[in-house]
Amino acid sequence: xxxxxxxxxxxxxxxxxxxxxxxxxxxxxxxxxxxxxxxxxxxxxxxxxxxxxxxxxxxxxxxxxxxxxxxxxxxxxxxxxxxxxxxxxxxxxxxxxxxxxxxxxxxxxxxxxxxxxxxxxxxxxxxxxxxxxxxxxxxxxxxxxxxxxxxxxxxxxxxxxxxxxxxxxxxxxxxxxxxxxxxxxxxxxxxxxxxxxxxxxxxxxxxxxxxxxxxxxxxxxxxxxxxxxxxxxxxxxxxxxxxxxxxxxxxxxxxxxxxxxxxxxxxxxxxxxxxxxxxxxxx
Amino acid sequence: xxxxxxxxxxxxxxxxxxxxxxxxxxxxxxxxxxxxxxxxxxxxxxxxxxxxxxxxxxxxxxxxxxxxxxxxxxxxxxxxxxxxxxxxxxxxxxxxxxxxxxxxxxxxxxxxxxxxxxxxxxxxxxxxxxxxxxxxxxxxxxxxxxxxxxxxxxxxxxxxxxxxxxxxxxxxxxxxxxxxxxxxxxxxxxxxxxxxxxxxxxxxxxxxxxxxxxxxxxxxxxxxxxxxxxxxxxxxxxxxxxxxxxxxxxxxxxxxxxxxxxxxxxxxxxxxxxxxxxxxxxxxxxxxxxxxxxxxxxxxxxxxxxxxxxxxxxxxxxxxxxxxxxxxxxxxxxxxxxxxxxxxxxxxxxxxxxxxxxxxxxxxxx
Numbered sequence: 001x002x003x004x005x006x007x008x009x010x011x012x013x014x015x016x017x018x019x020x021x022x023x024x025x026x027x028x029x030x031x032x033x034x035x036x037x038x039x040x041x042x043x044x045x046x047x048x049x050x051x052x053x054x055x056x057x058x059x060x061x062x063x064x065x066x067x068x069x070x071x072x073x074x075x076x077x078x079x080x081x082x083x084x085x086x087x088x089x090x091x092x093x094x095x096x097x098x099x100x101x102x103x104x105x106x107x108x109x110x111x112x113x114x115x116x117x118x119x120x121x122x123x124x125x126x127x128x129x130x131x132x133x134x135x136x137x138x139x140x141x142x143x144x145x146x147x148x149x150x151x152x153x154x155x156x157x158x159x160x161x162x163x164x165x166x167x168x169x170x171x172x173x174x175x176x177x178x179x180x181x182x183x184x185x186x187x188x189x190x191x192x193x194x195x196x197x198x199x200x201x202x203x204x205x206x207x208x209x210x211x212x213x214x215x216x217x218x219x220x221x222x223x224x225x226x227x228x229x230x231x232x233x234x235x236x237x238x239x240x241x242x243x244x245x246x247x248x249x250x251x252x253x254x255x256x257x258x259x260x261x262x263x264x265x266x267x268x269x270x271x272x273x274x275x276x277x278x279x280x281x282x283x
Numbered sequence: 284x285x286x287x288x289x290x291x292x293x294x295x296x297x298x299x300x301x302x303x304x305x306x307x308x309x310x311x312x313x314x315x316x317x318x319x320x321x322x323x324x325x326x327x328x329x330x331x332x333x334x335x336x337x338x339x340x341x342x343x344x345x346x347x348x349x350x351x352x353x354x355x356x357x358x359x360x361x362x363x364x365x366x367x368x369x370x371x372x373x374x375x376x377x378x379x380x381x382x383x384x385x386x387x388x389x390x391x392x393x394x395x396x397x398x399x400x401x402x403x404x405x406x407x408x409x410x411x412x413x414x415x416x417x418x419x420x421x422x423x424x425x426x427x428x429x430x431x432x433x434x435x436x437x438x439x440x441x442x443x444x445x446x447x448x449x450x451x452x453x454x455x456x457x458x459x460x461x462x463x464x465x466x467x468x469x470x471x472x473x474x475x476x477x478x479x480x481x482x483x484x485x486x487x488x489x490x491x492x493x494x495x496x497x498x499x500x501x502x503x504x505x506x507x508x509x510x511x512x513x514x515x516x517x518x519x520x521x522x523x524x525x526x527x528x529x530x531x532x533x534x535x536x537x538x539x540x541x542x543x544x545x546x547x548x549x550x551x552x553x554x555x556x557x558x559x560x561x562x563x564x565x566x567x568x569x570x571x572x573x574x575x576x577x578x579x580x581x582x583x584x585x586x587x588x589x590x591x592x593x594x595x596x597x598x599x600x601x602x603x604x605x606x607x608x609x610x611x612x613x614x615x616x617x618x619x620x621x622x623x624x625x626x627x628x629x630x631x632x633x634x635x636x637x638x639x640x641x642x643x644x645x646x647x648x649x
Contacts, residue, residue, distance in 0.1 A: 175366075175369040178363075179369035180371075180382075182335075182356050183434075184383050184386040186357065198373055
């Protein structure tokens, strides 16, 4: 009898269930709205709540076709993809190397300890403060283009990524490196053959965090590349906002299209990310 | 293979802590030398200095005829087995073993031959394509050994390689390592805090304490003729019994009993001026006898003591008792009928009494 009541209580943990349902709702509702609005025609966008929440009259892909045309989808997608991919690769290579150097030396060297805190403190500087000087500097250096945006992204994501890599490296026993040294490997070889492959879960975490940030970012390309005629997807999506209003149907269709590559990437890297987060958190 | 020479080796850390002090040792080719001592005695630090993983603060280290103080570990031609094995988790057993040879750019067929030969010796042939995480503790240990063997280095260094194994596997692997030494004819330096490993494996043992070498000798010499109280107490289990005793010019007197010692030992004590002084008498538990039982050796005068602990170890019995203000132990035959609380009569083998100076703790006679 007592056992049954315990099981019953565990089955119906109402507070947790309600919280989970609320969480689910806050995730699914905006997604639902995005999907149905993306399929609706502007004429279906009324102030009536019922009709706003209802399914579209017809499931036409016309909005998607139009959104792709307006945003010059394939070109913008290519630009976004190029910036994201190059930033991601640079972040993984440069930030992991830096994290390795810092993590392995910060306990014995003041220089590395200072470097670590200096780099990580960059996380607390808001982009808005840097924006104007950066616009001016990139223009002066003639890197107010995709290259400049990539350089800035690599720098912007450095604090967080170095923090993540340095933390993760604490879990990789130093004895592995010592074994590699005794086996005849130089520090460089040890890094690439032993340490770099062992950091795969963290590479995946860094890749997703960096890729999501760069893929969705509007501000940096907007202020750095404006007037260059080169658009990334989020920049192209600004076309839907005019001074007379926003075409939500086209905008949402475009957002869905832009969401897909990241969603696929996330699903592929998901297993590694969870490993990375857990390994980073638990010693 | 090659010998090693460690001359006046010191290890001093920036905070001033001296981990190894004036370490001197000549190791011959094909020797199996054991560094043994309690935690923090500097044995692993010395090994790591030989491996090139720690800088040598001062002194000269030679491998063969080459001074290697400033040579990087990768160029020292040594192989090391780590306490936690340090196997590369993302590589298969084969790749783990082949890694060093691949770095040397050895031809693939030679690598394959070397790895398979090592795998055959260590019975790892069936697990060559597995990752370390899929292996048992014993197999991992063997892979770590295999990784060292394939390189055919001048010197093998082993840093407590058996300490992560369970007791049974440890005994088994200990025998394997001894066989391996005979088979490879390798120069091996082995660090352990387990004196059983030290006694069974080593051709010579280096006992260390607080960074200082206490004694370098063969296991037999170390056991029978320890240089000082530390070595006498460290080697042997249970440890040697120590009692304060006064030398009256003929006998050693402790707890109201006169213990007779051989004439030549008496002469030495007299010559060295210990008459009337207090010394430390050392007797190993196996040299403490039940005075009433028959014995083939010459025993001292008996003394009575109350048994506080009785431990049956299968083939023998360990008895613990207090005598002359010291806690003592005796190893007696399995047939002993003694039990806790009984008063028993004990006696020492007169020839096996060690005497140490009370001040310097150095051995006077064995």
